[in-house]
Amino acid sequence: MQTPISFTTDPAYDILRSERQPLGSIFTPKTVAAIGASEQVGSVGRTLLWNLIGNPFGGTVYPVNPKRNSVMGIKAYPNIAAVPEPVDLAIIATPAATVPGIMSECVEAGVKSAVILSAxxxxxxxxxxELEHQxxxxxxxxxxxxxxxxxxxIMNPHTGLNATFAPNIARPGNVGFISQSGALCTSILDWSFRENVGFSAFVSIGSMLDVGWxxxxxxLGDDPRTQSIxxxxxxxxxxxxxxxxxxEVALTKPIIVIKAGRTEAAAKAAVSHTGSLTGSDEVLDAAFRRSGVLRVTRISELFNMAEVLAKQPRPKGPRLTIITNAGGPGVLATDMLTATGGELAELSESAIADLNRVLPPFWSHSNPIDILGDAQPERFTNALEIAAKDPGSDGLLVILTPQSMTDPTQTAEHLKAFIKERGGAxxxxxxxxxxxxxAEVMAGEAILNSASIPTYIYPDSAARVFNYMWQYSYNLRGIYETPALLEDRDGLPSRSIAEELIDTVRREGRTVMTEVxxxxxxxxxxxxxxxxxxATNEDEAVDCANLLGFPVVLKLLSKTLTHKTDVGGVQLNLMDADAVRWAYRAIETSVSEKAGGENFLGVTVQPMIRLDGSYELIVGSSIDPQFGSVLLFGSGGQLVEVFKDRAIALxxxxxxxxxxMMEQTQIYKALKGVRGRPPVDLAALEELLVRFSQLxxxxxxIKEIDINPLLASPGEKGSxxxxxxxxxxYEPHVREDELPKxxxxxxxxxxxxxxxxxxxxxxTIRPIRPEDETLSVQFHKTLSEQSVYFRYFHLVKLSQRIAHERLMRLCFIDYDCEMALVADYKNPITETHEILAVGRLSRQHGVNEAEYSIMVSDAFQRQGLGTEMLQRLIQIGRNEKLDRITAEILPENVAMQRISEKVGFRLKRAMDLVKAEIDLRAIASLSTDKVN
Incomplete structure (x- = not known):
């Protein structure tokens, strides 16, 4: 039996993943130096020291003050070098001008980290x-x-660390809170005491000179105490x-953000406060959607959503069923639901029939399900059970108003018991x-909250929360749904043609490309x-029109003007040669008068395309100062700026x-087919957007590019x-290294x-793609139990290894923090692709290192694939400027140990584990012949 080539480190499941935390010295320090500690009443230095010594965190505090022998009765040291033991964390509260020098002293003393309170x-x-640069x-x-x-x-409430100048330490809990505003931190802290909200970490991040979001x-994603961020x-x-x-983190822990600067005035205020540029708010929304982050608009919603996403499952769709004992609140909830993007679930015929059997004859017979004002607890639970089973519903909202026949407390008790009987699901x-x-409903609220059912005073607030839940679920699904693989067309894309065109224009010193x-x-x-x-004259224009066939369109040809209609540069529906000659002269005259004759180089002649029920779309790209290139899609044509029906994506x-991206627009509803009209070819439109994105x-x-209009014709022969x-x-003076990332x-x-x-x-050895999920399923079917054991340190069932939730994370990776290579083989008999091997390089959080893993299909071992994959991973590590690559291997996995040693890894053997390590800074340059 061949020795399987495989070893540990699964980014999704490997429990042996490195425990090192680069920020551990900040959140769990053993020694803290308070630099700038003072006895001056009301000073930051005094409050800081008092907080550190007044909340035992299991470590030692050293005041540093060159002017005093002691501070608040504690021995003080003149500088960090005089502190008698190594310092994990330095808290600096001195004037800004002194901080660079203090940082230099900290480096010499081997201090691991610092929190700079100074402004x-x-x-x-x-x-x-300039001080920050130093x-x-x-x-x-x-x-x-x-x-x-x-x-x-910063605060770590679970250990008692209070390295702030806030008046109190936060309660311990499971919410990780990060704020760019220190003043807001103190307000949230006060609020949290009233609401009994606890935190796993409480961080004022300041201006993010080093540690960022x-x-x-x-x-916090790695912190077991943190359930939401x-x-x-x-x-x-x-x-x-x-x-x-x-x-990476949002799939397992909700991330909820409130972003200041949604309006232009607020954005300017944020700039002056943080000293940072603020980009388009629409682009930021697109970025949040792309990363699975939920954005809210009110501070109260931050913690509401953290609570509800921790307690309740995510809805699979936007359809909400409302059960109420009063019509008005149900209508209010419906208004908010539909206004913020949700839908009212349509009751199925079977659900209506079941409700007819358990509700009075005068119930609403629709959603919202009005069970009437005399509803007893059993009526609530009966309606809830039927609504929950209805496949057309994605979520449930129960509304109770205190009426003479309704007992809020008993109803809550019944709901609690009813849900508990069903295992909480x-x-x-x-x-x-x-x-x-x-006050009369407070006892009922407490009962529901104890059963992990979030409660809200107003039903419209609850409906809004449901829509946030759906938005969060929708964002995550968009990230991890398995996309279709585009079929490769011969010769596409022709990158070299595009590059040559662009190079030609840039050599001419131009920034504007002609329409052609x-x-x-x-x-x-x-x-x-x-x-x-x-055409550069009237006769050529007529010849072009005869060639293309009438009617035709004439458009300005210019190397300087891009908006042709602004200078009278477009003439439509020209039916004969005389009309073409007139149009040519009209465009030339208009452009000469409005912009100068030097901007007129002739015209382009095109067939007149009739709309005939087609849709005018716009597809474009421009530059955002924070996110680089962004994409735009929406309704096009001459009124594009009026309707502003558009979606932004990265x-x-x-x-x-x-x-x-298409689903974010209003025009998408029409593109799917409306009022008996057939849909456009949405798959072809998807492909076009993907190719445009690739461009x-x-x-x-390219700094800006747009297609307007892009004509989308519906029906079987649509195009x-x-x-x-x-x-x-970009302008000629811009260097390549200045182009935005x-x-x-x-x-x-x-x-x-x-x-x-x-x-x-x-x-073909290539990076993995999201579309490889299906091939990955087949790959795992080729692995023996021994290969699986060597890879994961225990046997993992095939059903677990090929679960969509697992494979989507392994195939849909962020190439900036992880690289996975696959060996792609096209079977000449079946003409299908197969994955024969997978190699993965996973960056470690906060350090410039990575772990690697390799697995080769049993039938293709001993073919050199393991060695080749590992060599390529090493070269990628060097290209990405990593310092070190490591791995952990089972002692029985002799083949993997041999391969590791063969390519330059040092092995450290222990009883139950072999550690492999290669220092990329120390090894000689490797050949790049095999990695293009």
Whole structure:
């Protein structure tokens, strides 16, 4: 029997994943230095020291003050070097100008991390920015992590650490709270005491000089005490870091954000407060959707949603069933439900029949289910049971108003017992409650809350919460649904054609591409365009029209003007040669008068395309200052700015994400077919959006591009056709390294290349794709029990290994924090693709290191695949500038140990584990021949 080539580290399930926490020295320090500790009443330094010593956290506190021998009765030290033992965490509360020097001393003393409370940095302008540069330069020299500056500090309520100048420490709980505003932190803290809300961590992040959203999301994502993460945000900071972390953590722990700056006035206020640029709010919404983050608009909703998402299952759809003993509250809930994107569930015939048997004759016979004002507890539970079983419902809301025949407390007791009998589950559907009234309903509310049923004073608030739950579920499904794989067309995309066109225009010093050039760019990526013919005089225009056939359209040809209609540069529906000659002269005259004759180079002649029930769409891309290239889709034509029916998304797209983008618009309802009209080819439109996204990702010199209109014709013979296109490039002085990075790293094509196994079979080794889920299922069916045991350290059932929830996370990866290679083999007999091996490189949170894993199908072992995959992972690690790669291998897995040693890993053997490690900074440069 062959020795299986496989070993540990499963990003989704491996319990042996590294326990190292780079931010551990901040949240669980053993020694803390309070630099700037003071006895001055009312000072930050005094409050900080008092908080540290007044809340025992299991560590030692060292005051640092060069002017005093003791502070508050505790021996003080003149500087950090004088502290008698190594310091994990330095809390700095001194004037801004002194902080760079203090940081230098901390580095020399080997301090692991710092929290800088001091203000006076980038928020004050250039002088503060220079101080920050000096601080970060020192921190990097010592590999220190920094929270702040200009922050309140941090709390770990479970250990008792209060490294802030707030008056009290937060209660321990399961919510991780991060705020960019220190003042808001104190307000939330006061509120939490009244509402009895507890926290696993309470962090004022300040201006994010070093530790940012991504670092803290990863930390709280790994923290077993944290069940949900709540964020008050003013600026996004490192967009790619935030999106990578949020996307990974949001599937297991809800992330709820309130973002200041939704209005233009608020955005300007946030800029002045944080010293950071704020981008488009629409783009931020798109980024949150893409990463599975739930955005709310009210501070109260932050913690409402943290509670409800922890207590209740996520709805599978937007349809809510409302059960009420009063009509008015049901109507109010319905209004809010539909106004914020939800739907009222339509009762099935069987559900209505069942309700008729248990409710009085005068019940509403529709949703909301009005069970009348004399409803007893049994009537509530009977209606709830029927509604929960109805397949047309995705969630349940029970509303009670105190009436003479209704007992709020007993009804709550019955609901609690009813749900408990069913194991706390209502057919996988969330249940919310609104017990309306004052003191008389408080006992009932307490009973429901103890049964993990969230309660709300007002029914419209409960309906709004349900829609937030659905939005959160919808966002996550959009991320992890398995997309369709686009069929490769011969020669598409023709990247070289597009690159040559762009290079030609840039060499001419131009930033605006002509319409003809713009359409050639689209055609290179398989996007159909209307036929065009260039004419530089009247006779050529007539010849073009005769060639294409009447009627025709004439459009301005210019290398400088992009909006043709603004200068009279378009003439439509020209029926004969005379009309073409007149139109040519009219365009030339109008452009010369409005913009100057030098901007007129002739015209393009195109067939006149009749709308005939077709839809005018717009597809485009522009640059956001925080997220780089963003995509736009919506209703097009001349009134695009009037209707503003559009959706924003971040590239790159796949078919699922393209469909989700379309679903955000009003025009999508028409595209599906309306009033007897057939739908357009939505699959073809998805493909077009994916190819357009690919164009934007690959052609980075493009600053703006739009297709308007894109004509979408319905029916079996429907088509998609770009009638007009516009491309604007970056200015000639812009260098390639100055081009903005994409917020989401695109598919790394540089790691795709063929390789031949020992038996002569050729495979393509490439990064994994979301579309590989089906192939991954087949791959796992080829593995022996021994291969599985060597890989996961225990036997894992096939059904568990191929579960969609697991494979979607392994196939749909963030290439910025993880890289997985597959060996893709096209079977010459079946003409189908097979995965023969998988190799994975997973970055460790907060450190510049990664763990790797490899698994080879049993039938294809001893063909050199394991060695080749590992060599490529090492080279990728070097390309990505990692410091170290490690792995843990079972002692019995001799083959994997041999391969690891063969490619340069050092092995450390213990009784039950072999640790493999390679220092990429120390090894000689590897050949890059095998990785293009």
């Amino acid at each position: 006076g940095f980038k928020e004050i302008g250039p002088l503060g920015i 601080i970060i330069e020192q921190a990097r020299r010592g590999r220190m992590r920094i929270i702040g500056p200009n922050c309140l500090g 991504g670092d803290l999301i990863y930390y 709540v964020i008050y945000m003013e600026s996004i900071g490192d967009a790619r870091s935030f999106l990578s972390a949020a996307r 209502m057919h996988g559907k969330p249940i919310l409650a609104s017990w309306m009234g004052g 050039e713009s359409k050639q760019i689209l055609a290179a990526y398989g996007i159909p365009t209307v036929k065009s013919c260039v 590239p790159p797209l796949n078919t699922t994400l393209a469909r989700r 934007v990702v690959e052609q980075r010199w 998609l056709l770009a009638l007009d296109a516009r491309v604007v490039l 994409l917020a989401i790293r695109p598919y790394p094509t540089q790691y795709v290349s063929p390789w031949t196994m020992k038996d002569g079979k050729t495979v």
